[in-house]
Amino acid sequence: MPEQQQKERELKAAFIQHLPERIISIGNDWIQLSQGIWNNTLLKKLCLKVQNLTGTTGGFGLINLSESGFSLEVYLGNFIDRDTIPTIEQQQTVGTLISAIKHESDLIRSKSGTEKPANRLVYLLLSNNKLAPGLTGMLEEQGCTVLGFNHPDDVEGELQRRLPDVLIIDDSFLARFAMLKRELAIQQERQKRHVGVICISQTRDLEQRLLALRSGVDAYYLTPINTQDLTDRVIELASPKTDCYRILIVEDDPSQADFAASILRKSGMKTQVITEPLRVIEALDKFRPDLILMDIYMPNANGIELTTIIREHPDFVMTPVVFLSGEQDTDKQLDALSVGGDDFLSKPIRPRHLVNTITHRVQRARILEKQHHHPNSRDLLTGLHNRRHFYEQLDQTTTRIQDLVATGGVLYISLQKAGNDRLSPENDGYLANLGSLISGLLEEQDIAARIDDDSFAILILRPHQKNIISLAEKLAHKLIELKTEAKLTPYIGIATFGSEQSSASDLIANASAASQDIQGSDRYVNLYVEGGGPRNRADASELPDLFKQALQKRSFQLFFRALTHTQKAGTKAYDVKPRLLLPDGRQLGSSEIMSLADAENLGTQFSQWLIERALVTLEEKRAEGKNNLLIVAQSSKSIFQGTITGWLRDQLRARQMVGVGLVLEYRIADLSIDLKAAKEHFVQLQEMGIKVSLSRFGASSTALKVLHYLDADFVRLAGPVLKADNEEISGIIAQIRKNGANIILPAVTEPESISSSWLESADWVPVISGNSHY
Template structure:
């Protein structure tokens, strides 16, 4: 897979990982909006957050979520400008749309293999300060029941009634939980269960950490806390251990075998005891144990011989083997361990010691097995984190900027001059040195990663913007030291999380653009500003600048608008629309972007960008076994410049696809400039399996002739034509159907205003998720 697509895949995985937190943030904002005095600025902030989710979902090809999010976006837009608090019906409508988004997120995460959390009871003992922003909301999104308390005595009383799965407490309560701990111990013994304790702290004081350890704390978190990471750990602690440990006991003495098996059974483990060592391999295949408890000296085959044979079996290389024997000779014990044993226990052994040793060994083996199935989180050359781990942390950071009391940002470091011609060994040595220098100046919460061969990125949290700049200056000074005597010239670009709705992809693109801006200068570091990464003339006009920047940095948002019909079983069709967010929070729509692209000579680049996204989406849906069609409006100028056809053929060959599922839409008025060339172009597209639609169809005599000449598959009716009288509408519909074309109706602010004649004759009409479904 090309590195560009691999990066996008990793960014998408990180985005999907943190979707529950994004929905929780939106749900929390909606609740706060309704529970307090009407706040226009809060509504605007929520609207921008939803806009960002809509666009990012579309960009990653999450069609249903983009559609649901867009429905909420449209609804919120209708509320902007009102001065009165919402009615009950309005509140319920917003909540219903948010729940629809949550449902789509659950489906997405289920398909991606991310386990859905089970309902769990969490007690939260906290002060007025918020150490982990949005913690309660995110836990509730994971189907946890969260009860909040402000005093240890209140928790103690509740513990007497029922035990939680996890107790989360603010570190300031540590000196005052003696009685609570005693009550927890009593209830845990009574109910034969365990309550895990998680402590959240703002202090790095060692005495406090020791106090937490002595108070039975299982997990200790320091600020700034990554809420999603904390929630993931809490969910893991709260999850029940459904499967009992499976222990295979191999002992030639029947009484000894039964004794060991009975002890383990009483502790909840499943056991299989065999006294014939020659039957071990059959038992392994049938029982599939988590651990083998084996005697050292047995007839026919010793424990060391069996261990050697077991380790040759690929399925049991990682299965722990514990020897239980009366052998007291240390050398012989070590010899037994050297052939693949994991531990040696001497007879006689206390039951508690046996249970503890086996439990620890099985748990450790399970942890190692998990790690074995995931790539290392570290880059082997630099020692920094790998790209996927970095993207997950960055996406978590960008999920909810509103409730965090620290500023986030990205430092992007790239080697430019002279780096390509260096020998790989020499270059790797330099990158390793650079990685070491970077790690020396980072704080505990910072995440640094090697993004590609020549680039390193760092995600940071600091109290103020000046602290992030100071870190950049410190790294720049270290780089200056490294430059002495070698030809590598790194540059640093910095981008801050300064607005709602910005995602990890946009933030990385901004930092990279700032870095690119200074690659041919003596300047070592630059803070991102609009226009970075473009040539000087491009910076003079704001909209052209933003358009070029969006092309360079994948800065467009994508919308998926569903098309269907309540009474016709058409396959799933979606309009794929571009949107570009402006610095003032406003948006450029699809039609405006195409017009601007034509003016700036960028129609080919914009059209190719959009088609490439459509192909990626169709490819993903094909893997899922789904068949959809995408209606994509392209600039007609690409026909006359002949810049799409050959490029598209190469794209389809590279992806081993045909164009089935693509519907290219062109403005009918633009095609009249050269109908002959247009017809030839459409013929080439049809050969690739692509269908044709004519947009802004005015239904004039000239339009009918163009339709009949070009043999388009669809016509997208122009808005004013919907207002025609029924007699004229009947004639238009008949002419279109006689040309073997299907009818697509445009979106209307009031769908009910569309006459029944149009509605019944249309093949595809816009559908708003959550209100009308086909």
């Protein structure tokens, strides 16, 4: 798979993982808006969140979610800058639209393998809700019931009524935790249940950590909290331990083996005893133990020899081996550990000590195993995080921007080699040193990753923006000093978080663009500024640069406007509509963007980007067993430059696709420059299975002749044609049908003014909120 496609898939997976937080944030804003004083400023912020959700989901090819988001976006837009407060019925409609978004999100997450656990009860005893922003929403999304408390006495009283599965406290309550702990112990003993306890701390003070440890907490987290990690830990502690540890006992003395087995079985573990050492590999393959408990001195093969052989078996490299022997010689004990043993216990041993040691060893091994099998969790060469992990953490952080007390951002480090060559294997030593250098300059909450061969990214949180810039400058200085024969030059772009939610892809694109802007100059650090300048409102002279910037970063938003077939119930097509959000909050629509693209001689590149997004979406839908039509507006200049047909054929071949489902739409007036070239182009498209549509179809005699000559599959009527009288409409319909084309009605602001003749004869009409415009 090409590198860019792999990056997009990883960004999409990260976005889907954190969809619930975005939807919870939208729901919370609506609750605040509808239940409090109606606030137009808050409404605009809510609309911006919905716009971002709609555009980002569209960009990732999540059609149904984008469609639901667009429905909410349009409906909310009716109330902006109006003095009237929505009626109860209108507020209920908004609630229904938000529920539809949540439903689509749940479907997407279920298809991606995200399962919801059974309902669990969690108590929060926090002095400040901002210690773990977004935690309550994420836990509720995972099926947890969350109760918040402000005082330990309140928790103590609730414990007497019902036990939670997990109790989360902050360290300011540790000094008063003794009484609460006593009540917790009484209720746990009475109900034969264990309650997991998690402590959140704002200090790295060792004494505070020791106090938490002595208080019996199961997990300890420092702020700023990674909410996803904390949620995962809560679910883990709250989940029933249905599996029992599997222990293989290798002991030639049957009485000793049975004694150890009986102790472990009473503790809920499953055991298998091997008294013939040479059968140990066979037993490992069949029993698949979590831990091996082994004597040292046995006939035919001793424990040290067996451990050496076991460690050569790839399936059991990580399986803990604990020696249980009467050997008291320290040197011989060390010999046993040196071949791969994890612990050494001396006989005789107290049952409790044996059980605790084995339990802790298995738990530790499972943690290591989980980290070991996390897909590409670390880049082996640099020791930094992998790209996928970085995307997940960045996207999760962007969902809680409003709750952050610190300033956040992304540093994008691009290493340029003389001659623009790629880094080669002889640079491995340099990259390893680079990874160590970057790690040494970061704080605990920062996350650094290798994005590709010669670029790196850092997710950073600091008190002020100046601290982020200072780190970037220090990092650039250190990288320049780092000795290498490759003559590598670092260029660091910075993109800081705005006041509203963004996406991981947007931030990375912005930071990357800032890095690219200074390549080849004598500057090494560059702060990305939205819109290329400090002004709030973009004027017409700035639009070309904003367009080029968006094309370079691939940061246009997409949404899908649904069309329904008038004769075939349930059949849908979608207009793939790009838009560009401007720094002042305005947005450019698809027609304006296409005009900009043509004016800057970038129509072909923009058309290619739109087609790429459509092909990604068609791939997704076909994997689901669905055949949708996607209608993509195109620049006519892409025809006359003569390059897009070959490019499109290569795209289909690389994706092992045919063009069925893709409809390319051209403004009919733009084709008059060279109808012969347009005809050749259309024939080539149709040979690939791609259909063609003519937009702004005026139905004049000239337009009908062009339709006949080009043999287009669809026509989208121009607005004025909708106002024709019934007799004229009948003639136009007959001519269009004679040429075998489908009729698409355009979206209009007053659909009730459309003649019934058009409504009865059109094949496709626009839909919003599940209801036809017409």
